[in-house]
Amino acid sequence: MNRKILLVTGDGGESYETLYAVHRFQEEGDIAVIAAPSRRRLNLVMHDFEPGWDTYVERAGYCxxxxxxxxxxxxxxxxxILLLGGRAPEYLRNHAVLLEVVREFNRQEKWIFAICHGIQILVTAGLAKNKELTAYEHVRTEIEMGGGTYSTQQAIRDGNMVTGQTWQSHPDFYREVFSCLKEQ
Structure with a gap:
């Protein structure tokens, strides 16, 4: 299809979410472009859910x-644009240029996709208000404080935005993502 998709991550970004996204877009004939705070090799991590833990665990991932x-x-x-999860959004949401980039995607009515903690960037950019969004369950409070409504669905579309909960949501999330891209 030769669409050009901007993927945003950084050190501490979720390895599986990032590589899966790159490969899925490439499979569709799209060009996946990775943007980060600096142009260099990024240290990604893997998050998993272990029995008996109250939250996810983190391990070193791919670069x-x-x-x-x-x-x-x-x-x-x-x-x-796709805002990927992991820990990277914790600091990326404070990147003034990134926030303006995301707002500009919205102004131009382009597709905005976000998964897991990537939704934190949407909230900080002020784009959660009056939107129904999903994310990793512990981001729920931020969505609600940003004026959005949290959904327990694996993936949800609201206007020009598609959000997904975690890497475990990939089937539903990417089904919705590619459905949207085919509308262009």
Missing amino acids: LDADLTIDEVVVSDYDA
């Missing part, structure tokens, strides 16, 4: 090179 910096992003070059 992946960023194609460009967030500061270099030109929104008009892309068909959609």
